[in-house]
Amino acid sequence: MELCSVLRQYHYVQAETDDRVLVARARGGDRDAFAELYERHHGAIFRFALHMLGAPASAEDVVQEVFVAFMHALGRFEGDRSLRAYLFGIARHMAGRRLRRERLWVSFDANAHDAITASPSAVDDLQRREDLLQLRQALLALPRKHREVIVLCDVEQVSYEDAAASIGCAVGTIRSRLHRARATLARLLQRTDLGDARFSRRDAGWVL
Numbered sequence: 001m002e003l004c005s006v007l008r009q010y011h012y013v014q015a016e017t018d019d020r021v022l023v024a025r026a027r028g029g030d031r032d033a034f035a036e037l038y039e040r041h042h043g044a045i046f047r048f049a050l051h052m053l054g055a056p057a058s059a060e061d062v063v064q065e066v067f068v069a070f071m072h073a074l075g076r077f078e079g080d081r082s083l084r085a086y087l088f089g090i091a092r093h094m095a096g097r098r099l100r101r102e103r104l105w106v107s108f109d110a111n112a113h114d115a116i117t118a119s120p121s122a123v124d125d126l127q128r129r130e131d132l133l134q135l136r137q138a139l140l141a142l143p144r145k146h147r148e149v150i151v152l153c154d155v156e157q158v159s160y161e162d163a164a165a166s167i168g169c170a171v172g173t174i175r176s177r178l179h180r181a182r183a184t185l186a187r188l189l190q191r192t193d194l195g196d197a198r199f200s201r202r203d204a205g206w207v208l
Contacts (some may be wrong), residue, residue, distance in 0.1 A: 019083040027074045034074075040069055041084060044156055045091050051151045052061065052095040053141045062098070066090045085162035092148060092166060138188040146181035153178055 019040070025033035041062050049062035069090050070077075077086065139147055152163040153174070164171045 016118060020079045023074070023077060023079060023083060027077075034071065037083070037166060041087055042067070045087055048091050048148075048151055048156065049095050051136070051139050051155065052144070052147060058098060062091055062094045065094045069094075082162045082165060084158065085165040088152060088158065088162075088166040089168070093139070096144065128197075132191065138185055141188055142181060142184060146177060146184060149174055149177045150181045150185060154182075161166075 019037065022033045022037050026037060041088070045066050046059050046063050049059035050056060053059055066087055070087060077083075138151060142150065148167065149163060152158040152166060153160065158166070160171045160174045163174045167174070
């Protein structure tokens, strides 16, 4: 399995409309505008949380928490910022809080595969289920700081600048983490056979 080709299949291309207009309308009390923002971004937030936590139910909870937090922060949101990066930043915080609070041993929920592939925002042309299952399990075995940059930059195709804004670090840090994350992910995939794709944190040198 070629790593880059599999990661590209996760790429979700969103409609190029101006979120700033919808944010301004939502700030003025337009519920339809907020609903449109939710429809536009909740799929990416769900996938990010699912890759970070490994369970659809937890990912759904994070999505709800993210948009409740965003609703309360509408008046403080700076319109010149990337909304997508802002929402990923909240999702990262919410997912991290769950990991720290519950001390989760992140394992792949069998229902997570169907939750991703059945999503209306998922790409149509996916590789075989076995390859994707292997990749998702490998992602969950990565250290959190490496997993999030892979999901943001390679899965969701977020720019380095927006990824840095979401995480709260320099662009150079994103580049170096991504380099190490890709190398670790490739190593995990090479050492695991299809049909027995199970990983542990120790495989990736886990540090929460």
